Structures are given as C-alpha cells and as structure tokens.
Amino acid sequence: MxxxxxxxxxxxxxxxxxxxxxxxxxxxxxxxxxxxxxxxxxxxxxxxxxxxxxxxxxxxxxxxxxxxxxxxxxxxxxxxxxxxxxxxxxxxxxxxxxxxxxxxxxxxxxxxxxxxxxxxxxxxQLPVQVGDYTDFYSSKEHATNVGTMFRGKDNALMPNWLHIPVGYHGRSSSIIPSGINARRPWGQTLPEGATEPIFGPSKLVDFELEMAFITTDANVLGEPIPVNEAEEYIFGLVLFNDWSARDIQKWEYVPLGPFLAKNFASSISPWIVTLDALQPFKVEGPKPIMEQLPYLQYKGKKSYDINLEVYICPENGEENKISNSNFKYMYWNMAQQLAHHTINGCNVNSGDMMGSGTISGPSQDSYGSMLELTWRGEKPIKLSDGTERKFINDNDTVILKGFCKNENVRIGFGECRTKLLPAINM
Amino acid sequence: MxxxxxxxxxxxxxxxxxxxxxxxxxxxxxxxxxxxxxxxxxxxxxxxxxxxxxxxxxxxxxxxxxxxxxxxxxxxxxxxxxxxxxxxxxxxxxxxxxxxxxxxxxxxxxxxxxxxxxxxxxxxQLPVQVGDYTDFYSSKEHATNVGTMFRGKDNALMPNWLHIPVGYHGRSSSIIPSGINARRPWGQTLPEGATEPIFGPSKLVDFELEMAFITTDANVLGEPIPVNEAEEYIFGLVLFNDWSARDIQKWEYVPLGPFLAKNFASSISPWIVTLDALQPFKVEGPKPIMEQLPYLQYKGKKSYDINLEVYICPENGEENKISNSNFKYMYWNMAQQLAHHTINGCNVNSGDMMGSGTISGPSQDSYGSMLELTWRGEKPIKLSDGTERKFINDNDTVILKGFCKNENVRIGFGECRTKLLPAINM
The missing domain is CATH 2.30.30.230 (Fumarylacetoacetase, N-terminal domain)
Incomplete structure (x- = not known):
C-alpha cells in the first residue's frame, strides 16, 4: 500500500x-x-x-x-x-x-x-503502556569512549561488541513522558580509594541521548523474527533520555549490569513518529568492521538520518546546545537489534520499547552524554550564564530534540524535556 | 487484623x-x-x-x-x-x-x-500480568560457587556483594506458567579457545531454583520503601525456574549483564501462596558478615523456612530428585531487596515480580543449578535410568517443589514443571 x-x-x-x-x-x-x-x-x-x-x-x-x-x-x-x-x-x-x-x-x-x-x-501522556523495555548499546563511538575511559584505548571495545548488538533489560515502570520531572537518586557509591561504600544522593547524574522504537506484537514465544522482516514490526520512534547515575552505576554494575543507576527515571518524547513517516530519510549504515553472523546480515538501507541535539537549560536560564549527534551513527540498526532480541525465541509485544543506547558521533561535540562530553568531568562545559557543568546540576532541565530534513520536508520529534529536581530529604 | x-x-x-x-x-x-x-x-x-x-x-x-x-x-x-x-x-x-x-x-x-x-x-494460567520483573542474586552460596568457578576461590564474591542485594532487570514477556514447555534457544557462543563466535542451539541449558515474590502498588516514583515496611507490599510467593543458557550467557553478559541467555523462558508455579499464609514459618536469616548500610538494616525475622526440591524427569522416565535447598539460606531477604530496589525512588506496581536469584544451600546436594551441582559439568549427575546429566537434555522435564512444614501444618506451593523441547529447525 x-x-x-x-x-x-x-x-x-x-x-x-x-x-x-x-x-x-x-x-x-x-x-x-x-x-x-x-x-x-x-x-x-x-x-x-x-x-x-x-x-x-x-x-x-x-x-x-x-x-x-x-x-x-x-x-x-x-x-x-x-x-x-x-x-x-x-x-x-x-x-x-x-x-x-x-x-x-x-x-x-x-x-x-x-x-x-x-x-x-x-x-x-505516555503514548504506550510499555510491557518490556530493552536498552541496547549500539553506538560504536559511545562504547569506545566509555571503554577507553574505563579500560584504556587498547581494550576499549569488549570482544563481543562487534558480533552482538549488546543489550540488557530495563525498568518500564519509571518511564516518564517529557515534561515530568526526575529526581536526583540516593544510592550506594564507592568513593575513590575507599573500600567501603557510602550512602547519599548521586553526585554524577547524567543524561543519555538515545532514540527508542516501539514494537507491535511480533512473534510467539520460541519463534525468531528474521532481520529483513523486522521493520514490519516497528511502529515508530521517540526521543529517549536514559537518565544515569554514574557513581551508583560504577559500584553496582558488576557482574549483572546497571540497575538502580538507571531505573530512577527514563524520559521519552510524547509523539511517536511512525517508521512510515521516516521512509524518505533511510540511509546506509556504517560498514561492518567484521563479518556478522548470517542472522544479522540485512539487505537494503536500514539506518535513518535523524539529527539529534541536546540542550541544558539552567533554572531561569536559557537553552545551551551541548551536543549535535545523529541516529545514523548507530553501528547496529533497529532491524538487527530486533532480530538479535528474538533469535532465542524471546517474544515481543505491542508497546514494547527498545532503546538504541547512547548515540555518540565521531567528533567531540557529537557525544551523547556528559560522561563523554566532559570526559569524566575533566573538561567541564561552559554555559552561556558563565557556570560550568561536569554532570547535571539540580534544577537543570535537559532537552533532547530530533528532526529529519531534506529539500522537501522536515519531519521532527519535538522535544523530550526533563527537569532534574534535587534529591528528597531522608 | x-x-x-x-x-x-x-x-x-x-x-x-x-x-x-x-x-x-x-x-x-x-x-x-x-x-x-x-x-x-x-x-x-x-x-x-x-x-x-x-x-x-x-x-x-x-x-x-x-x-x-x-x-x-x-x-x-x-x-x-x-x-x-x-x-x-x-x-x-x-x-x-x-x-x-x-x-x-x-x-x-x-x-x-x-x-x-x-x-x-x-x-x-499466569496468575498476574507481570509489569516489571527483577531478578536478584541473593544467595551467598550461589554467588560464591559461581564466582569460584569463574574467578577462583580468593575472588569469588565481588566487592559489592556483601553491601548490595545485587539485582538486575529481566524480561516479563517470556514468563510462563508451570505446564507450558520451554524451547532450547539458539544463540551466539564462543567455543573454548576460539576468537570468533559460532551460532547454534545452546549446549548448556540450565535451570535455576528460585522463588519470586509478587508486589502490590508500593510507592510513587521518587519515594523509597523503608525496609521495615516492605513486607506490607508483598502479596505472596511462587516457585520460579529462571532458565539459563550458560554458553550464551558467558559470551554476551559483559558488561551489561545476562540478556538472551535468560529471556527465552522463565517458569513460575501457578498458585501464589500469600505472605500471610507463610507467617508461621518466619525464621532468623543468616547473620550479616559485614555491617550493612542503615537503609538495609531490619528488625525481627524476615526469612522464611521453605523447603525446596528439584527433580529431573527424562521423557517417559521417573522423577529424580537432584537437589534439596531452602529459601531460608538467602543472605538478603525480600524486605531488603524491596528497600534496595526503591531506595533511588524506583516505583513498584501491583503484579511486579522479584526473583530471589538461585537458592543454593551450604552442601553440594543443596545447590540450585546444574552449573553448581555438576560443577560446570565436571561431576555429572547419574539418574535412575542409568543416564547422566551435565546440563538439561532435550525433552527433560524440570520440576521445582516447595513446602513449609511444622508439627501442625504443611503449606506448599505445588509444582513448577517445565519440559525443555529441542531447538527449532532454522
């Protein structure tokens, strides 16, 4: 049709x-x-x-x-x-x-x-009741940046990364629509050089610039979705801010992955832009560096040219653009993610949400998190009001924007806007 | 009342x-x-x-x-x-x-x-629609066994383990009730000594003996649940088999945790036994080895004396008991798990499910997975029909049973019974 x-x-x-x-x-x-x-x-x-x-x-x-x-x-x-x-x-x-x-x-x-x-x-409101939310880790630049910081340049990418669209399960209950505030979380962290953790509000709250796609009922338990059919089951996309508390994450995530560092809030833009509307913006994805297993090999264009921007707006201040990225930088595309997610027979339902993982581009001004933009806080970002940011401050609003544009038409996502309130009193 | x-x-x-x-x-x-x-x-x-x-x-x-x-x-x-x-x-x-x-x-x-x-x-049928499913990792014996196998005896427990009821998010769509079959999953694995992964049916499908608790609406986003109130929000418990493909898990799980190794199927017993019914079986839990942060310190008895058994039944064969464990072995109890889960403000809803993690006891015949019972396959288990098992074979049925008993009454969970069908043809 x-x-x-x-x-x-x-x-x-x-x-x-x-x-x-x-x-x-x-x-x-x-x-x-x-x-x-x-x-x-x-x-x-x-x-x-x-x-x-x-x-x-x-x-x-x-x-x-x-x-x-x-x-x-x-x-x-x-x-x-x-x-x-x-x-x-x-x-x-x-x-x-x-x-x-x-x-x-x-x-x-x-x-x-x-x-x-x-x-x-x-x-x-939230556009869907999210049954299950999965987050991928599909930007090579992001995985390389984070890996370099934590393990050095030579071991930046894990051995599985070029073979697997690495993903993990997230929490759906704390997904909030644009406009709802998030709260700085309390949690356990291990101070530099300490052997015992301390308890307090996170000091390193970060955004993650992501997009997420929403699926329809795709398969029954036990039956994989072939990579070249996968897009048939994708309804559309939203902007997605996967809020992260880096200090909590560092202490808790080995060996089973991020948990409380992520599930205090995840924000999405409220309008789902359909995959149909994005058809004019299909582009080639990055060339695979290494041959991929047959179930991940796809035909045709499966990446999308979507400009992404991140702004920080201090309380009563103005919007400061701090990053320009693009969804097309993703090494693993949505079809590969969905094919991988279901290759073991895992069933996907209407309203499930799959995050891309942080979308970082090749240049320093295209990184998708404060962790990368300020390189763990070593290079703070200067805002127009003269203040500096290593991570996100109390009462800052983080705004994600996204749009596609060609000579004929602009198709956008509006905003995903979330204010970070101070930690509650305990 | x-x-x-x-x-x-x-x-x-x-x-x-x-x-x-x-x-x-x-x-x-x-x-x-x-x-x-x-x-x-x-x-x-x-x-x-x-x-x-x-x-x-x-x-x-x-x-x-x-x-x-x-x-x-x-x-x-x-x-x-x-x-x-x-x-x-x-x-x-x-x-x-x-x-x-x-x-x-x-x-x-x-x-x-x-x-x-x-x-x-x-x-x-499934007794609840599980909104979010979280799995903990709260048996010290299990964490120590797995840690010993993979990192040696001296580094068995991760540094965070005695401070945090470690948990991670799971997939709710593939939770099935007792009586529904599971399928051996396909996936990527890295053969011993290889540098490139191969694709095929998992060779190391395992059960995990767990219990899971079902919550009611507990809190709004942003507000923690105090540890001594947590049990008010627990409706009841079920037996839980957290099916796991060990070879897929080993290759995929660094750094973001288990994903396809777990989400092909998770089985629960169909009758939720209320926490009220279990009150006569409250017991003291294991003494903390190390002081725990105040938000995890609780008053009174919060562990439960629930006998757990695992059986393998080969096709057309008889039930072979292969493990005797007990829910009281858990180092972290349910109240601590729920207090930890919400300490960052994460909201918990009616029908959410929280798995205990594999429940292994102190002795070799009380381990809660084939990985531990056969020590990575090194000591196969002999069944009554003369065959051996290192992991679970095609068409084996795994049965979990659980019950409390004192001089007056027996309160049981019935069975969680799942047959493992062979991998589909691809």
Missing part, C-alpha cells in the same frame, strides 16, 4: 508555523488529556493536537476496519496491535482529511470545535 | 489428601480457565480448584468491600491492588466458608456445582 501521507507536495488547511517538526507529512501518534479531562489518542499537525477519538466518532475513518473505541483509550497499544496496514490506512486518511483541497472538515466549524485543540489545552 | 485463616486447628468439609500442599490453612490465589472456557480467579483446597468469581456472585463475600467483577478477571493485578487488608479479609472468609462447622456451602449442592472444580477440569 502506498504511503500517500508522505507526499511532500501536500499542503494542509491548518495554519502551521514555518519549519515545524509536525507538517502534514509527519502525522505522529500520541495520547493526551483534553481540557475536558478526557483521555484520547491523537495526532499533531503544526501546533494543533487532533483528537482521533472524536474524528472517528464523527465518521471520518469510515471504510477503515477499526473498533469503535480504538482511539478512546489511554494507550496506543491496541491500535498498534492492529498492525502496519491499519496504521498506514489511518495515516493516509488523516493526511487526506487535513489536505488543503479537502473541504469536509475544513468547512465544518462544529466538527472542528470537537476535534482541534491548541497545545496549551492538552496534557501529553 | 488477625489472620484467622491460619488457625492450625481448623478442618475443612472438603475431602483433602493427607499431606497436601493445600490444606485449608494455605488458601493461595491463582487464575484458571474452567471446563466452560471461562477465566476466573480462584483458590485451591486439597485437589479442588475453587471459583472465587462464582463464590462472589453467589454472595459469599458479602460485607467485604469488593467490586463486582474483582474475581472475574484474567489476572490478579486488580485484587492485589486492593491491598493487604482486603487480601486478609477474603482469605479469612474463604477459610470460614470451607470450615467443617459451616454448613452454608457444604449443604448447598447447587452452589457447590458452580464453585468447585477438580484439578483436571481447569487449566492454570
């Missing part, structure tokens, strides 16, 4: 700001609370949030096989379960409804009142 | 086999499919499955604040969310309904037909 929603020539009758992340070619999916305290599934064009529940009730999706309440839900999980064909039909229809040439809704004031909200009238 | 359901003198009018795991003092909770293809929440006394949905509809829970459909659900999550007071009222009431002296249901044939099922008339 053609993705007519992507037509770069299409214009909408809605007023949209120039250079918006959400032109009519984007049509992402999210969940929001309306001014009437109703939760609904919606999309966004320009600075309008669009109530898909109301659109459906008013008959705008007639002819598409959808249950009556598919959009009147507090998560996208059931809609995602409906599968790629339905996503595509719905997205194409939405493009059609808001197309400049289509008078049906455009000229119906009554309907528009029920369907359109300005952004300040809605409160974005 | 007194736990009258635990009264050891109580007898039931139901016929129960001598030495059953499920006397009237147990009253566990589970979910089953009935002969009429209806899913319901139930309990078990002797060899009867009891439909709590039907009991509720017939008015047997009058006076207890419960929504009408609380038992007509396919998971226990909502009932567990109702909290400890409700669990206790319902358990006390069930004990009362089936008490020898109570004629109400005993003498009502019509009601009994709707409420009582023999075990062969029901099909046990």
């Amino acid at each position: 053609p993705i007519t929603a992507n037509d770069p020539k299409r214009k909408t009758w809605l007023e949209t700001p120039p250079d918006t992340d959400f032109p009519i070619q984007n049509i992402p999916f999210g969940v929001f609370l309306t001014r009437d305290d109703i939760i609904t599934i919606g999309t966004r064009i320009g600075d309008y949030a669009i109530d898909l529940g109301a659109l459906h009730q008013l008959g705008y999706f007639s002819g598409i096989e959808l249950t009556d309440d598919i959009f009147l839900q507090d998560t996208l999980n059931d809609f995602i379960s409906d599968g790629r064909k339905t996503w595509r039909l719905v997205r194409n229809r939405i493009a059609d409804i808001f197309d400049n040439e289509n008078p049906k809704l455009r000229d119906n004031n009554e309907h528009r009142k029920h369907i359109l909200f300005t952004l300040d009238e809605v409160e974005m | 007194p736990i009258t359901a635990n009264d050891p003198k109580r007898k039931t009018w139901l016929e129960t086999p001598p030495d059953t795991d499920f006397p009237i003092q147990n009253i566990p909770f589970g979910v089953f499919l009935t002969r009429d293809d209806i899913i319901t929440i139930g309990t078990r006394i002797g060899d009867y499955a009891i439909d709590l949905g039907a009991l509720h509809q017939l008015g047997y829970f009058s006076g207890i604040e419960l929504t009408d459909d609380i038992f007509l659900q396919d998971t226990l999550n909502d009932f567990i969310s109702d909290g400890r007071k409700t669990w206790r009222l319902v358990r006390n009431r069930i004990a009362d309904i089936f008490d020898n002296e109570n004629p109400k249901l005993r003498d009502n044939n019509e009601h009994r037909k709707h409420i009582l099922f023999t075990l062969d008339e029901v099909e046990m």
Whole structure:
C-alpha cells in the first residue's frame, strides 16, 4: 500500500508555523488529556493536537476496519496491535482529511470545535503502556569512549561488541513522558580509594541521548523474527533520555549490569513518529568492521538520518546546545537489534520499547552524554550564564530534540524535556 | 487484623489428601480457565480448584468491600491492588466458608456445582500480568560457587556483594506458567579457545531454583520503601525456574549483564501462596558478615523456612530428585531487596515480580543449578535410568517443589514443571 501521507507536495488547511517538526507529512501518534479531562489518542499537525477519538466518532475513518473505541483509550497499544496496514490506512486518511483541497472538515466549524485543540489545552501522556523495555548499546563511538575511559584505548571495545548488538533489560515502570520531572537518586557509591561504600544522593547524574522504537506484537514465544522482516514490526520512534547515575552505576554494575543507576527515571518524547513517516530519510549504515553472523546480515538501507541535539537549560536560564549527534551513527540498526532480541525465541509485544543506547558521533561535540562530553568531568562545559557543568546540576532541565530534513520536508520529534529536581530529604 | 485463616486447628468439609500442599490453612490465589472456557480467579483446597468469581456472585463475600467483577478477571493485578487488608479479609472468609462447622456451602449442592472444580477440569494460567520483573542474586552460596568457578576461590564474591542485594532487570514477556514447555534457544557462543563466535542451539541449558515474590502498588516514583515496611507490599510467593543458557550467557553478559541467555523462558508455579499464609514459618536469616548500610538494616525475622526440591524427569522416565535447598539460606531477604530496589525512588506496581536469584544451600546436594551441582559439568549427575546429566537434555522435564512444614501444618506451593523441547529447525 502506498504511503500517500508522505507526499511532500501536500499542503494542509491548518495554519502551521514555518519549519515545524509536525507538517502534514509527519502525522505522529500520541495520547493526551483534553481540557475536558478526557483521555484520547491523537495526532499533531503544526501546533494543533487532533483528537482521533472524536474524528472517528464523527465518521471520518469510515471504510477503515477499526473498533469503535480504538482511539478512546489511554494507550496506543491496541491500535498498534492492529498492525502496519491499519496504521498506514489511518495515516493516509488523516493526511487526506487535513489536505488543503479537502473541504469536509475544513468547512465544518462544529466538527472542528470537537476535534482541534491548541497545545496549551492538552496534557501529553505516555503514548504506550510499555510491557518490556530493552536498552541496547549500539553506538560504536559511545562504547569506545566509555571503554577507553574505563579500560584504556587498547581494550576499549569488549570482544563481543562487534558480533552482538549488546543489550540488557530495563525498568518500564519509571518511564516518564517529557515534561515530568526526575529526581536526583540516593544510592550506594564507592568513593575513590575507599573500600567501603557510602550512602547519599548521586553526585554524577547524567543524561543519555538515545532514540527508542516501539514494537507491535511480533512473534510467539520460541519463534525468531528474521532481520529483513523486522521493520514490519516497528511502529515508530521517540526521543529517549536514559537518565544515569554514574557513581551508583560504577559500584553496582558488576557482574549483572546497571540497575538502580538507571531505573530512577527514563524520559521519552510524547509523539511517536511512525517508521512510515521516516521512509524518505533511510540511509546506509556504517560498514561492518567484521563479518556478522548470517542472522544479522540485512539487505537494503536500514539506518535513518535523524539529527539529534541536546540542550541544558539552567533554572531561569536559557537553552545551551551541548551536543549535535545523529541516529545514523548507530553501528547496529533497529532491524538487527530486533532480530538479535528474538533469535532465542524471546517474544515481543505491542508497546514494547527498545532503546538504541547512547548515540555518540565521531567528533567531540557529537557525544551523547556528559560522561563523554566532559570526559569524566575533566573538561567541564561552559554555559552561556558563565557556570560550568561536569554532570547535571539540580534544577537543570535537559532537552533532547530530533528532526529529519531534506529539500522537501522536515519531519521532527519535538522535544523530550526533563527537569532534574534535587534529591528528597531522608 | 488477625489472620484467622491460619488457625492450625481448623478442618475443612472438603475431602483433602493427607499431606497436601493445600490444606485449608494455605488458601493461595491463582487464575484458571474452567471446563466452560471461562477465566476466573480462584483458590485451591486439597485437589479442588475453587471459583472465587462464582463464590462472589453467589454472595459469599458479602460485607467485604469488593467490586463486582474483582474475581472475574484474567489476572490478579486488580485484587492485589486492593491491598493487604482486603487480601486478609477474603482469605479469612474463604477459610470460614470451607470450615467443617459451616454448613452454608457444604449443604448447598447447587452452589457447590458452580464453585468447585477438580484439578483436571481447569487449566492454570499466569496468575498476574507481570509489569516489571527483577531478578536478584541473593544467595551467598550461589554467588560464591559461581564466582569460584569463574574467578577462583580468593575472588569469588565481588566487592559489592556483601553491601548490595545485587539485582538486575529481566524480561516479563517470556514468563510462563508451570505446564507450558520451554524451547532450547539458539544463540551466539564462543567455543573454548576460539576468537570468533559460532551460532547454534545452546549446549548448556540450565535451570535455576528460585522463588519470586509478587508486589502490590508500593510507592510513587521518587519515594523509597523503608525496609521495615516492605513486607506490607508483598502479596505472596511462587516457585520460579529462571532458565539459563550458560554458553550464551558467558559470551554476551559483559558488561551489561545476562540478556538472551535468560529471556527465552522463565517458569513460575501457578498458585501464589500469600505472605500471610507463610507467617508461621518466619525464621532468623543468616547473620550479616559485614555491617550493612542503615537503609538495609531490619528488625525481627524476615526469612522464611521453605523447603525446596528439584527433580529431573527424562521423557517417559521417573522423577529424580537432584537437589534439596531452602529459601531460608538467602543472605538478603525480600524486605531488603524491596528497600534496595526503591531506595533511588524506583516505583513498584501491583503484579511486579522479584526473583530471589538461585537458592543454593551450604552442601553440594543443596545447590540450585546444574552449573553448581555438576560443577560446570565436571561431576555429572547419574539418574535412575542409568543416564547422566551435565546440563538439561532435550525433552527433560524440570520440576521445582516447595513446602513449609511444622508439627501442625504443611503449606506448599505445588509444582513448577517445565519440559525443555529441542531447538527449532532454522
């Protein structure tokens, strides 16, 4: 089925700001609370949030096989379960409804009142109930940087890294949408040179610049997903900040991996941009340095050219851009990650979320964490207000932004914005 | 509120086999499919499955604040969310309904037909939808055994082990109830002496003898649970077999922990035995070898004397007992695990599951995995049919059993039984 929603020539009758992340070619999916305290599934064009529940009730999706309440839900999980064909039909229809040439809704004031909200009238929620969340570790630059810091240049990459899209399980309960605050965590740390741990608020709270993809029901327990089919099961992507407490992590993570250093909060942007919308931005990925096992060998382009930016905004201050990276730097792509995740028969469900791992680029200003940007705090970053940052300070807001751009169209993710509150009193 | 359901003198009018795991003092909770293809929440006394949905509809829970459909659900999550007071009222009431002296249901044939099922008339399901599953690593004997094998006797325990109830996140989608088969997984492994991995079915599939506890909604994001309150949030326990592919684990697990080596299947027993039912079996835990940080220091008894057994049953063969362990061997108890898990503010929900980690005892016949029982395969176990096992063979069934016993009563968990099917063809 053609993705007519992507037509770069299409214009909408809605007023949209120039250079918006959400032109009519984007049509992402999210969940929001309306001014009437109703939760609904919606999309966004320009600075309008669009109530898909109301659109459906008013008959705008007639002819598409959808249950009556598919959009009147507090998560996208059931809609995602409906599968790629339905996503595509719905997205194409939405493009059609808001197309400049289509008078049906455009000229119906009554309907528009029920369907359109300005952004300040809605409160974005988590778009899915995340059943399981997995985080990968798929940027070679990031793994090399961290490995160099902890084991020296010659042993930077672990022996398995070039063979395996290394991943580990994360905590889904503490995933929060953009706009919800995180808290500096308490925990055990081992001071430099000490033999006994101490207990206190983490001193080294860091962000991690990641993207995450959301899956549909992909397989039954026991059956792998072939690498060249994997993208069929990916609904879309969000920006993802995998908050990390480096001092807690260092003391706890051997031998079973990060735990409390990560599960105090993980932030995502609220609009899931569909893989369909990103099709114009497919690019070749990095060439494998070493031959990969057949189940990881793929055909065609499976990387995406998505510009990524990180900003720190001190309390009452301004946004300081501290990193420029790109999703295309990932050594292992999403199809390889999903093929690897299921090669042992592990089952993947609608609403599962898979993080990319920190996305660092080749240059120092493209690193995806404070750990790397300041090289363990050795080279602090200067902000516009004259203060310095080695890691994230109390009341700093960390903002991730992401967008694709070509000569025709810009498809963006908006923001993933999280303020770090001070540790609670104990 | 007194736990009258635990009264050891109580007898039931139901016929129960001598030495059953499920006397009237147990009253566990589970979910089953009935002969009429209806899913319901139930309990078990002797060899009867009891439909709590039907009991509720017939008015047997009058006076207890419960929504009408609380038992007509396919998971226990909502009932567990109702909290400890409700669990206790319902358990006390069930004990009362089936008490020898109570004629109400005993003498009502019509009601009994709707409420009582023999075990062969029901099909046990997963008792909860597991939102997040965490696995700990809390048996000192197990950590020492594994550490000795991989790093030698002098470095067996990692420096953090005596300070932290080490834990890591697991995969909830592949948790299966007793009776569902597992599959030997495919994966990458690094043969002895090789520098490149190979791809094939795991050769070293192992069980892990664990118990797991199920929580209720415990805290909001950002707020820790104090160690001495933690048990208030524990609904009950199940037997847990954390299937592990040792060869896949060895190659993949550095530096972020086990992943595909574990997430192909994890089996649990279907009846959740409440923490209330286990109160008579509270015992002192092992003395701390080293002082623990204040947030991990607890008052009173928080360990439980639960006998654990492991059996291997070859296809068409008989059950061979291969291990006798006990839950009381755990160095870190459940209250410490939950206090640690939340000390950074991580939020815990109804239906979350926390595994103990492999429970090995002090003697060689009390180890909780083939890895330890056969010492990496060096000392194979002889079965009654003359065959040997280093790890688990195709079509072997692994059975975990668990029970508490004192002079008055036996409270058991039944079985966690899983057959390992051969790897799929690729």
